[in-house]
Amino acid sequence: MSKTMNLTLHVWRQKGGTDIGGFETYKAPEISEHMSFLEMLDVVNERLLADGKEPIAFDSDCREGICGMCGLVINGVPHGPNAATTTCQLHMRHFNDGDEITIEPWRAAAFPVLRDLVVDRGAFDRIIQAGGYVSVNAGSAPEANGLPVAKPDADRAMDAAACIGCGACVAACPNASAMLFVAAKAAHLGLLPQGQPERYERVKKMVAQMDAEGFGHCSNHYECMAACPKEISVDFIARLNRDLMRATVVERDHEEKSGGAG
Amino acid sequence: MQSRLDSKAPSGPIETRWDRHRFGMKLVNPANRRKYKIIVVGTGLAGGAGAASLGEMGYNVLSFCYQDSPRRAHSIAAQGGINAAKNYKNDGDSIHRLFYDTVKGGDFRARESNVHRLAELSVNIIDQCVAQGVPFAREYGGLLDNRSFGGAQVSRTFYARGQTGQQLLLGAYQALARQIEAGTVKSFPRTEMLDVIVVDGVARGIVTRDMVSGKVEAHVADAVVLATGGYGNAFFLSTNAIGCNATAVWRAHKKGAFFANPCFTQIHPTCIPAGGDYQSKLTLMSESLRNDGRVWVPKSAGDCGRDPAEIAEKDRDYYLERLYPSFGNLVPRDIASRRAKMVCDEGRGVGTELEGVRRGVYLDFRDSIKRLGEAKIRERYGNLFEMYERITGENPYKTPMRIYPASHYTMGGLWVDYNLMTTIPGCFAAGEANFSDHGANRLGASALMQGLADGYFVLPYVLGNYLASAKLASVDEGHIEVKKAVADVEERIEKLLSIGGERTPDSFHRELGNIIWNNCGMARSAQGLEGALARIPALREEFWQNLKVTGTGESLNQTLEKAGRVADFMELGELMCRDALARDESCGCHYREEHVTEEGEAARNDSEYQYVAAWEHTGDLSKPTLHKEALEFEYVLPVARSYK
Ligand SMILES: Cc1cc2nc3c(=O)[nH]c(=O)nc-3n(C[C@H](O)[C@H](O)[C@H](O)COP(=O)(O)OP(=O)(O)OC[C@H]3O[C@@H](n4cnc5c(N)ncnc54)[C@H](O)[C@@H]3O)c2cc1C
Ligand code: FES
Numbered sequence: 012m013s014k015t016m017n018l019t020l021h022v023w024r025q026k027g028g029t030d031i032g033g034f035e036t037y038k039a040p041e042i043s044e045h046m047s048f049l050e051m052l053d054v055v056n057e058r059l060l061a062d063g064k065e066p067i068a069f070d071s072d073c074r075e076g077i078c079g080m081c082g083l084v085i086n087g088v089p090h091g092p093n094a095a096t097t098t099c100q101l102h103m104r105h106f107n108d109g110d111e112i113t114i115e116p117w118r119a120a121a122f123p124v125l126r127d128l129v130v131d132r133g134a135f136d137r138i139i140q141a142g143g144y145v146s147v148n149a150g151s152a153p154e155a156n157g158l159p160v161a162k163p164d165a166d167r168a169m170d171a172a173a174c175i176g177c178g179a180c181v182a183a184c185p186n187a188s189a190m191l192f193v194a195a196k197a198a199h200l201g202l203l204p205q206g207q208p209e210r211y212e213r214v215k216k217m218v219a220q221m222d223a224e225g226f227g228h229c230s231n232h233y234e235c236m237a238a239c240p241k242e243i244s245v246d247f248i249a250r251l252n253r254d255l256m257r258a259t260v261v262e263r264d265h266e267e268k269s270g271g272a273g
Numbered sequence: 274m275q276s277r278l279d280s281k282a283p284s285g286p287i288e289t290r291w292d293r294h295r296f297g298m299k300l301v302n303p304a305n306r307r308k309y310k311i312i313v314v315g316t317g318l319a320g321g322a323g324a325a326s327l328g329e330m331g332y333n334v335l336s337f338c339y340q341d342s343p344r345r346a347h348s349i350a351a352q353g354g355i356n357a358a359k360n361y362k363n364d365g366d367s368i369h370r371l372f373y374d375t376v377k378g379g380d381f382r383a384r385e386s387n388v389h390r391l392a393e394l395s396v397n398i399i400d401q402c403v404a405q406g407v408p409f410a411r412e413y414g415g416l417l418d419n420r421s422f423g424g425a426q427v428s429r430t431f432y433a434r435g436q437t438g439q440q441l442l443l444g445a446y447q448a449l450a451r452q453i454e455a456g457t458v459k460s461f462p463r464t465e466m467l468d469v470i471v472v473d474g475v476a477r478g479i480v481t482r483d484m485v486s487g488k489v490e491a492h493v494a495d496a497v498v499l500a501t502g503g504y505g506n507a508f509f510l511s512t513n514a515i516g517c518n519a520t521a522v523w524r525a526h527k528k529g530a531f532f533a534n535p536c537f538t539q540i541h542p543t544c545i546p547a548g549g550d551y552q553s554k555l556t557l558m559s560e561s562l563r564n565d566g567r568v569w570v571p572k573s574a575g576d577c578g579r580d581p582a583e584i585a586e587k588d589r590d591y592y593l594e595r596l597y598p599s600f601g602n603l604v605p606r607d608i609a610s611r612r613a614k615m616v617c618d619e620g621r622g623v624g625t626e627l628e629g630v631r632r633g634v635y636l637d638f639r640d641s642i643k644r645l646g647e648a649k650i651r652e653r654y655g656n657l658f659e660m661y662e663r664i665t666g667e668n669p670y671k672t673p674m675r676i677y678p679a680s681h682y683t684m685g686g687l688w689v690d691y692n693l694m695t696t697i698p699g700c701f702a703a704g705e706a707n708f709s710d711h712g713a714n715r716l717g718a719s720a721l722m723q724g725l726a727d728g729y730f731v732l733p734y735v736l737g738n739y740l741a742s743a744k745l746a747s748v749d750e751g752h753i754e755v756k757k758a759v760a761d762v763e764e765r766i767e768k769l770l771s772i773g774g775e776r777t778p779d780s781f782h783r784e785l786g787n788i789i790w791n792n793c794g795m796a797r798s799a800q801g802l803e804g805a806l807a808r809i810p811a812l813r814e815e816f817w818q819n820l821k822v823t824g825t826g827e828s829l830n831q832t833l834e835k836a837g838r839v840a841d842f843m844e845l846g847e848l849m850c851r852d853a854l855a856r857d858e859s860c861g862c863h864y865r866e867e868h869v870t871e872e873g874e875a876a877r878n879d880s881e882y883q884y885v886a887a888w889e890h891t892g893d894l895s896k897p898t899l900h901k902e903a904l905e906f907e908y909v910l911p912v913a914r915s916y917k
Binding site: 046049064071154 | 322325326329340341342343344345347349350359361397399400401402403404405406408409410411412413414415416417433434436439440443446447448450451453454460462485514515516548549551552553554556557660663664665666729730733775777779780821823824828829830831832
C-alpha cells in the first residue's frame with residue numbers, strides 16, 4: 012500500500028506583474044507519495060477550481076527534467092530538497108505527513124513575476140541572442156567528419172551544453188547573478204573547434220547583455236552549482252573569466268592589425 | 274473527388290527527383306525577400322530550423338511558440354538519437370537503405386518520393402548540426418560515433434548522450450537567436466495560435482492570444498508554416514510535454530486543410546506505468562533497455578501480486594522470447610506494445626491495479642547483471658536507472674523495472690504535397706505536424722531527422738517557390754476576413770469562460786483520453802470504434818454545457834488555455850476513430866482485431882487500402898469527406914513484415 016500524507020502549503024499568489032503578492036495557505040490532504048511535486052499541485056488546483064477559485068499558476072511542460080520550464084523555490088531552495096532534480100522530477104516520497112511547505116517563484120530583478128509562480132525569463136533568451144551561437148547558415152556546413160574533435164573536449168562541451176536554462180542558478184545566487192548560465196554556453200561553444208572563430212567576441216557580448224539585463228555580479232558563493240539540476244560545474248565560470256580577460260587582448264590585436272590602413 | 278489531392282511528387286528516377294524538382298522551382302530575388310512576411314508557428318526542430326533558415330535567406334519571419342522560450346519546444350525531450358545515412362561505420366548503409374528501411378518500417382503507407390528526399394537530406398543535417406556546435410558523441414579518434422537503434426541492422430544513429438533532442442534543438446534555437454539579433458526574425462513566445470486567417474482561399478495569417486496579457490490579435494503574412502508538433506496528447510496520458518496540443522493543426526483543418534491518417538499513432542512499448550488517477554504524463558524509458566532487459570510476466574494470474582523475486586524461473590513467461598524466437602525482446606515497437614497489452618488483458622499484468630487491471634510488465638536485468646556485472650549495466654544505463662528510481666522509488670538493480678506502452682508519436686497529421694503545402698494554398702506543415710514520411714509506423718530516431726530536414730532544407734526552397742509564383746492581393750488587419758477571424762476567436766474564448774458548469778478541463782480530457790486509448794489505441798475493432806464514435810460526441814456536448822473555467826480572458830489563465838485545447842482534442846478524437854473505422858485492414862500501428870494473420874500479426878490489405886486517407890472538414894463533424902491519395906511503390910515492393 013502506498014503512503015499518503017496531509018500537507019499544508021504556503022503559496023505565493025500574485026495576480027500580475029504590477030500587483031503586490033502575498034502568501035496564501037492551502038491544505039493538501041491525502042497526497043500519495045508517488046505523485047510528483049507538480050502532480051500534487053495539479054491535485055490542489057483541481058480542488059481550487061472545483062471550489063470556483065483560480066488555480067495556482069505555475070510553469071511546466073516536459074515534466075521529465077529537460078525543457079527547463081518548471082522551477083519553484085520550495086522551502087527556500089530552488090527546485091526543492093533533492094540534488095540534481097528539477098521540480099517536475101521531485102516526488103512526494105521525500106516529504107512527510109504533516110509537513111508545511113513554502114512555495115515561491117524564482118526571485119530576481121531580471122526575472123519579473125508574471126503571475127503567482129510564473130516568471131519572465133526572457134533575459135536568458137536575449138543573452139543567447141547577443142552571441143550564444145556559431146554563425147553558420149543552413150547549407151554552408153562542411154562535411155561533419157572533416158574536423159575531428161578530441162573526445163575529452165566533446166565530452167566536456169556536452170557537460171556544459173547540458174544546461175536546461177531553467178534559471179535556478181540565478182534564483183539561488185545571493186546576487187542573482189547569471190554567471191553559471193553564461194559560462195555554460197561560453198564553454199559549450201568555446202571548447203569545440205567550431206566555436207573558436209567567435210570565441211572571444213561571444214563571451215564579451217553575452218556578458219555585456221547579462222549586465223544590461225540587471226543580473227548581479229558573481230562573488231563566488233557557488234550556490235548556483237548546488238541548485239543546478241544538471242550539476243553544471245562552477246569551473247566553467249573560471250573559464251569564462253579567463254576568456255573574458257583574453258578577449259581584451261584579442262581585441263587589441265585585431266585593432267592593431269586593422270589599424271594604419273589609412 | 275480525388276482531383277483535389279495532387280501530391281506533386283515528381284516522377285522519373287527516384288535518386289534525382291528532389292534535384293530535378295528544385296531546379297524547376299522559382300526563386301525570389303535576394304533583394305526582394307525582406308518584403309515577404311512568413312509566419313512560422315512552432316520552434317521545435319522543424320519550426321526552429323525553418324524560421325532560422327528563412328531568416329538567414331532574408332525573409333521577414335515571425336516565430337511563435339506557447340512556451341516562455343523557443344528553446345523549450347517538445348523536441349527537447351528526445352533522447353535516443355537521429356538517423357543519417359553517412360555510412361561512417363562501413364556496414365552497408367546508404368541513402369537507398371535508409372529509404373528502404375523507412376518505407377518498409379512504415380508498412381507501405383508513406384510516399385516514396387518524400388521518404389527518399391528525407392534519406393538524401395539526412396547527411397546534410399549532420400554536417401549542419403556539427404558546424405553549429407552540437408556536441409555529438411565521438412570516438413577516441415575524434416570522429417563521430419554511431420549506434421544502432423530501434424532494431425536497425427546498421428549503425429546510423431548519431432547521438433549526444435541521452436539528450437540528442439536537446440542538443441539538436443539548442444542548435445536550431447541558437448541559429449534562431451542569431452536571426453532575432455539580426456532583425457530578420459521576430460519572436461513571440463508565450464503566444465498561442467488560435468486560428469488561421471484564410472482570404473480568398475489562401476492562407477494570409479494567424480490569430481493569436483498573448484498568454485500573459487490575454488490580448489487577441491491578427492498577424493497578417495504572405496505564407497503560414499505550421500510546425501506545431503504531434504497530437505499524442507489526445508490520449509491525455511502520453512510521453513509528450515503536457516502543453517503539446519492539436520489546436521493549430523485542427524484550426525487549419527477546419528479552415529480547409531485535409532487531415533491525413535489521423536488514426537496512425539505510435540505507442541511506445543517502454544514507458545513507466547501510470548501510478549494513480551493523479552498521473553499527469555508518462556515517462557519514456559529508452560528503447561535501448563530492451564537490448565539487455567528481458568520482458569516477462571507471471572505464467573499464472575495468481576502470481577501477479579507477488580514479489581517478483583519470489584517467482585520461480587519456471588513460473589515466468591518471457592513471452593516475447595517465446596513468440597518471436599529470432600528477434601525476442603527486440604521486436605518492433607508496435608509488436609512489443611501490443612503483446613504487453615494482450616498479457617495484461619489476460620490478467621497477467623503486474624504493478625498497481627488501476628480500474629481493476631494491473632497494467633505493467635517486467636523488464637528484468639537480473640540475468641544481464643549476472644552475466645556482465647552490475648558495473649557494466651550501470652555504465653550502459655546508469656542515468657536511465659536513476660531516472661526510473663527517481664520516479665518510482667524502486668531500485669532496478671535489485672527489482673525488475675515495470676513498463677507499459679504509452680502514446681508517443683503521431684504519424685498522422687495535416688496532409689501535405691511534396692512541397693509540404695496543405696490543401697490551403699500558402700499554408701505549409703512541417704515536422705510531426707504533417708503526415709508525410711513515416712507511413713503507418715515510424716522508426717526510432719527518424720522524427721528528429723524529419724523535423725530538421727523539413728526545417729533546414731525543404732522549407733527554404735518550397736516557400737521561395739510559392740512566394741515567387743503566388744499572386745497575392747494586399748491584405749491588412751482591417752480586412753473583413755481578418756476581423757472576422759479575430760472576432761470568432763474572441764467569441765470562442767468568451768464562450769469557454771462563460772459556460773459556468775461543474776467539470777474541469779482536465780476531467781473532460783481524462784475521460785476523452787480513456788475512450789480513445791481503449792478503442793483507438795493498441796488494438797482497434799469495429800465494435801469498439803463504433804462505441805467510441807457514439808460516446809465522444811456526447812462527451813463533447815457535455816463539455817460545452819458543463820465546463821468550468823475560472824478567471825478572466827485578460828490575464829494569464831492556464832485553465833482557459835487547457836479548455837481551448839481540450840475542445841479541439843474532442844473533435845480530433847472523433848476523427849481519429851472515424852479514420853480507424855474506415856481503414857478496414859491492419860497496417861503498422863493500426864491493428865484491427867478483425868484483420869490478423871494466423872500468427873496474430875497485422876494483416877495488410879494492399880489491394881484496397883494502399884492509400885493515404887485525407888479527411889476534409891465539411892462543417893458537420895460526423896460527416897467528414899474522405900479523399901484518397903493512392904500510393905505507388907516503384908522502388909520498394911510491398912512485402913509482409915516478419916519478425917518471427
Ligand atoms: C519522450 C520522447 C522521446 C523521443 N525521442 C526521439 C528520438 O530519440 N529520436 C527521434 O527521432 N524522435 C524522438 N521523439 C519524437 C520527436 O522528438 C518529435 O517527433 C519531434 O521532436 C517533433 O518536432 P517538431 O518540430 O515537429 O515539434 P515540437 O518539437 O513538438 O514543437 C512544436 C512547437 O509548436 C509550438 N506550438 C504548438 N502548438 C502551438 C500553438 N497553438 N500556438 C503556438 N505555438 C504552438 C510549440 O510551442 C513548439 O514550439 C521523441 C518524442 C518523445 C515524446
Ligand atoms: S517541466 Fe520540463 S524540466 Fe520540469
